[in-house]
Amino acid sequence: MAKNAGAGGRTIHAEHHHLSWDNxxxxxxxVAPGAVVEFDRIDALMGQLTRETEAEALLNLDFERVxxxxxxxxxxxxxxxxxxxxxxxxxxxxxxxWTAIIPGFGLLAEDxxxxxxxxxSCDTAFKEPAAFGDMAxxxxxxxxxxxxxxxxxxxxxxxxxxxxxxxxxxxxxLNIGTERYLPVQVPGALFSIGDPHxxxxxxxxxxxxxxxxxxxxxxxxxxxxxxxxxxxxxxPGPVTRHxxxxxxxxxxxxxxxxxxxxxxxxxxxxxxxxRLTGMSAxxxxxxxxxxxxxxxSEVVDQPNxxxxxxxPRLVLD
Amino acid sequence: MAKNAGAGGRTIHAEHHHLSWDNxxxxxxxVAPGAVVEFDRIDALMGQLTRETEAEALLNLDFERVxxxxxxxxxxxxxxxxxxxxxxxxxxxxxxxWTAIIPGFGLLAEDxxxxxxxxxSCDTAFKEPAAFGDMAxxxxxxxxxxxxxxxxxxxxxxxxxxxxxxxxxxxxxLNIGTERYLPVQVPGALFSIGDPHxxxxxxxxxxxxxxxxxxxxxxxxxxxxxxxxxxxxxxPGPVTRHxxxxxxxxxxxxxxxxxxxxxxxxxxxxxxxxRLTGMSAxxxxxxxxxxxxxxxSEVVDQPNxxxxxxxPRLVLD
Numbered sequence: 001m002a003k004n005a006g007a008g009g010r011t012i013h014a015e016h017h018h019l020s021w022d023n024x025x026x027x028x029x030x031v032a033p034g035a036v037v038e039f040d041r042i043d044a045l046m047g048q049l050t051r052e053t054e055a056e057a058l059l060n061l062d063f064e065r066v067x068x069x070x071x072x073x074x075x076x077x078x079x080x081x082x083x084x085x086x087x088x089x090x091x092x093x094x095x096x097x098w099t100a101i102i103p104g105f106g107l108l109a110e111d112x113x114x115x116x117x118x119x120x121s122c123d124t125a126f127k128e129p130a131a132f133g134d135m136a137x138x139x140x141x142x143x144x145x146x147x148x149x150x151x152x153x154x155x156x157x158x159x160x161x162x163x164x165x166x167x168x169x170x171x172x173x174l175n176i177g178t179e180r181y182l183p184v185q186v187p188g189a190l191f192s193i194g195d196p197h198x199x200x201x202x203x204x205x206x207x208x209x210x211x212x213x214x215x216x217x218x219x220x221x222x223x224x225x226x227x228x229x230x231x232x233x234x235x236p237g238p239v240t241r242h243x244x245x246x247x248x249x250x251x252x253x254x255x256x257x258x259x260x261x262x263x264x265x266x267x268x269x270x271x272x273x274x275r276l277t278g279m280s281a282x283x284x285x286x287x288x289x290x291x292x293x294x295x296x297s298e299v300v301d302q303p304n305x306x307x308x309x310x311x312p313r314l315v316l317d
Numbered sequence: 318m319a320k321n322a323g324a325g326g327r328t329i330h331a332e333h334h335h336l337s338w339d340n341x342x343x344x345x346x347x348v349a350p351g352a353v354v355e356f357d358r359i360d361a362l363m364g365q366l367t368r369e370t371e372a373e374a375l376l377n378l379d380f381e382r383v384x385x386x387x388x389x390x391x392x393x394x395x396x397x398x399x400x401x402x403x404x405x406x407x408x409x410x411x412x413x414x415w416t417a418i419i420p421g422f423g424l425l426a427e428d429x430x431x432x433x434x435x436x437x438s439c440d441t442a443f444k445e446p447a448a449f450g451d452m453a454x455x456x457x458x459x460x461x462x463x464x465x466x467x468x469x470x471x472x473x474x475x476x477x478x479x480x481x482x483x484x485x486x487x488x489x490x491l492n493i494g495t496e497r498y499l500p501v502q503v504p505g506a507l508f509s510i511g512d513p514h515x516x517x518x519x520x521x522x523x524x525x526x527x528x529x530x531x532x533x534x535x536x537x538x539x540x541x542x543x544x545x546x547x548x549x550x551x552x553p554g555p556v557t558r559h560x561x562x563x564x565x566x567x568x569x570x571x572x573x574x575x576x577x578x579x580x581x582x583x584x585x586x587x588x589x590x591x592r593l594t595g596m597s598a599x600x601x602x603x604x605x606x607x608x609x610x611x612x613x614s615e616v617v618d619q620p621n622x623x624x625x626x627x628x629p630r631l632v633l634d
Contacts, residue, residue, distance in 0.1 A: 107616050161621040162571050169569065169623045170615035202625075207617040230571055230585055234630075235564035244555035251549045252486065254479050258575035262616055268547055294613035296624070298487035299424050299579055300524040304478040306486050307613070308519075313551075 011038040017046070017068040017194075020156035021148065021167060023186045027074035030188075033222040039070045041092060041215045044145075044195050051096055051119060058102050058115035067159045067168060069146055071192030075220055078189035083181040083226035084149055086191070090176065091142045092215030093124045097198050099208050099286045106207035107266060108285065116282045120210055122198050129315070130198065130210060135279050136315045138199055138291050139242040143178075144216055145170040145195030145209065148231075152185035159194065166231045170209070172200040173239045180233035181226060191220060203294035203309075205266050206285045243291065246313040249276070252297070253307050261307040262294060269309040277316060291315050328355040334363070334385040334511075337473035338465065338484060340503045344391035347505075350539040356387045358409060358532045359511050361462075368413055368436060375419050375432035384476045384485060386463055388509030392537055395506035400498040400543035401466055403508070407493065408459045409532030410441045414515050416525050416603045423524035424583060425602065433599045437527055439515050446632070447515065447527060452596050453632045455516055455608050456559040460495075461533055462487040462512030462526065465548075469502035476511065483548045487526070489517040490556045497550035498543060508537060520611035520626075522583050523602045560608065563630035566593070569614070570624050578624040579611060586626040594633060608632050 016028035031037060046065045049057070078084060101116040103109070120130045122140060129137035148166030151157055162169040166182045174180055182191070196216060200209035251272055253264030266288055273284035288309065297306040333345035348354060363382045366374070395401060418433040420426070437447045439457060446454035465483030468474055479486040483499045491497055499508070513533060517526035568589055570581025583605055590601035605626065614623040 105617065161618045162615065162623055163621065164571055168615070168618045169571070170618060171567075171569070171623060171625060172614070173565075173567070202612045202614055203616050205617065228585075230569045230581060232566070232568045232585060232589060234566055237564045238558070238561035239565065239627075240557060240561070241555070244557070247552035247554045248490075248556065249549070249551055250490070252488070252547045254481055254486070254547055258579070259616075262575070262613060264547060268545075268549060272549060294616065295519045296579060296611035296613065297489070297519055298479065298485070299520050299576075299611065300422065300522065301478050301485045301487060304480065306479055306488060308488060310556075 011040060012070045013040045017042065017070050019068050019159055021151055021159060022156045023150040023154060023190060025072055027072050027188065027190065030074040030076065031220060032076050033220065036089065036217060036219050037073055038217040039193060039215055041094065041213045042068065042070055042194050042196055043213045044211055049098060053117065055115040055117040058100055058117060061102060067146060067195055069159050069192035069194035072150060072190035073220065074188035074190060075222060078184045078222055079187055080185055081225055081227050082184040083223040083228055084184055084189045084191055085221040085223055086147060086180050086182060087219045088176045089217045089219055093122060094213045095122055095124050096120065097122050097210045097212035099210055099290055101206050101282055101285060107205040107263060112282060112285060116286065118286055122212060132287060135277055135283065136287055138210065138315050140198045141175050141242060142196065142198050142214065143172060143174045144193050145197050147174065147180065147193050149182045149184055150186050150190035164230050168195060169231065170200065170204045172202055173235055174233060177236050178233050180231060181223065181228060182231050183228040193218065199290055201288060201290060201292040204289055206289035208289060210290050243312040243314055246317060248310040248312055251309050254304050256303045258305050258307060261305050265294065265307045265309040269311055328357060329387045330357045334359065334387050336385050336476055338468055338476060339473045340467040340471060340507060342389055344389050344505065344507065347391040347393065348537060349393050350537065353406065353534060353536050354390055355534040356510060356532055358411065358530045359385065359387050359513055360530045361512050361528055366415060370434065372432040372434040375417055375434060378419060384463060384512055386476050386509035386511035389467060389507035390537065391505035391507060392539060395501045395539055396504055397502055398542055398544050399501040400540040400545055401501055401506045401508055402538040402540050403464060403497050403499060404536045405493045406534045406536055410439060411530045412439060412441050413437065414439050414527045414529035416527055416607055418523050418599055418602060424522040424580060429599060429602060433603065435603055439529060449604060452594055452600065453604055455527065455632050457515045458492050458559060459513065459515050459531065460489060460491045461510050462514050464491065464497065464510050466499045466501055467503050467507035481547050485512060486548065487517065487521045489519060490552055491550060494553045495550050497548060498540065498545060499548050500545035510535065516607055518605060518607060518609040521606055523606035525606060527607050560629040560631055563634060565627045565629055568626050571621050573620045575622050575624060578622050582611065582624045582626040586628055
């Protein structure tokens with residue numbers, strides 16, 4: 001159960017974890033706008049990984065049991081065209097986490113065919129950075145990678161990709177206090193949440209963040225007639241001051257295709273990290289995933305676009 | 318002439334502006350590594366725009382006379398495989414600037430067929446934000462959009478796109494103090510610079526920044542055997558603290574194609590700015606170009622990627 005959720009919270013338990021978005025799924029709970037809902041600890045791998053798991057076990061991962069979401073919550077009065085305003089209030093962390101390279105998954109899947117797995121110890125107050133061996137220390141700022149409402153289109157939709165209705169957006173700034181607005185597609189909105197992360201860089205390039213089993217409590221409010229096409233959010237203050245004090249190492253990719261530019265920017269950073277610190281390519285790839293940010297520097301000087309990969313120097317200190 | 322360039326600076330004048338990268342172009346100057354070079358004020362439109370120009374004149378812009386660069390500078394001892402380390406030391410601004418929507422150019426060219434032109438007054442010390450009418454105030458942080466070395470491939474190459482050798486990268490964090498490293502492709506490096514900007518958002522979405530005629534002084538150093546594939550850079554400190562104090566309004570685009578996701582994120586912000594402030598779509602598009610940042614939030618949850626457009630709330634205060 002999430003701590004500090006405030007009075008009046010109601011709890012969603014593991015029996016209401018599900019593996020597809022489906023607007024025909026019966027609600028786990030019905031609430032009035034303004035309600036606080038607590039979600040019991042959510043495990044993105046549904047018990048397939050423990051602290052004793054070895055990397056080779058990732059080869060047998062059952063992708064049918066990955067990225068469950070908890071819910072859905074029916075919000076009274078929500079109608080298509082409204083926005084569901086979601087504010088994260090608190091996390092209930094478990095103290096350990098993992099980052100993995102899973103074969104066939106991730107931006108550079110073709111470069112990294114072998115499985116790798118790193119375990120982290122995480123301060124449950126998120127105050128101390130998490131150690132990446134003796135190579136780096138990564139500040140923590142938790143969020144949920146998956147947060148969404150049921151899509152308009154009928155039938156089951158995998159929880160792996162995000163949609164216009166939200167879902168597995170993996171936006172690292174959706175932290176406590178950020179207000180996010182999801183486009184309601186069906187009556188009642190049918191909100192679900194999952195994929196708790198302790199930290200992540202923009203892009204989540206290796207496919208996993210600092211993944212942890214966490215509970216979460218959220219406040220659900222309703223804004224009428226927003227008519228959003230995609231989710232939007234508002235951050236109450238700066239988003240990178242926990243990372244930026246020492247500046248950044250930055251690599252670029254320049255290409256007529258944004259995806260190719262993105263891959264080259266990340267390959268450049270993996271190479272740079274190897275030269276700077278001696279870490280292996282798979283370690284550098286995982287470090288980028290948990291704290292390096294992908295920015296589109298230029299997308300107008302045709303025919304070549306520039307994507308930059310920003311690694312905060314602080315983590316290497 | 319750029320101010321404060323330090324003793325020993327030598328100056329490149331307008332007769333050494335050129336409109337293509339070409340490794341056969343004779344050097345305008347030859348220097349030893351460690352030299353400081355000053356560049357007279359560079360005008361990205363070569364006199365085609367003055368403070369009296371009206372937007373309709375953009376329809377007749379001669380693209381053969383756009384984005385000149387000044388140089389090239391032959392750096393003694395530079396060889397393919399080395400990196401040219403370039404540090405901007407000072408700018409010599411002219412006090413006014415412009416941002417334009419040029420038909421046929423820009424991320425959303427299909428949405429904005431008409432020309433628009435905005436003139437800015439810019440504090441020559443870059444301390445005060447520049448007013449965007451009474452709608453916004455944009456903090457300034459100057460840089461050069463174009464900075465590069467001659468490409469390995471023979472013949473003339475337009476200065477509009479960037480290449481692996483650098484050029485029109487439009488990376489808004491290449492400010493004073495940032496160390497950038499360019500992959501030397503031919504003996505002597507043949508460095509040139511242009512496209513002075515007072516400020517820009519990541520992406521430069523409408524195709525123009527806060528564009529201004531400015532002089533610049535740079536220090537050119539050599540790092541042997543870097544063997545870079547693309548330019549990289551190191552920032553000495555935070556890159557967004559002049560913008561982030563009030564947090565961000567953020568919109569997203571979610572799509573199987575990164576370019577489509579990018580366009581939708583920007584369209585969302587244009588819509589959001591209209592609702593928040595009443596500004597027109599063309600005004601919002603220009604404001605995004607000069608201060609909103611494009612980030613790739615997620616590029617692994619196949620088949621849909623998330624691009625986010627971050628507008629600093631500070632500019633609307």
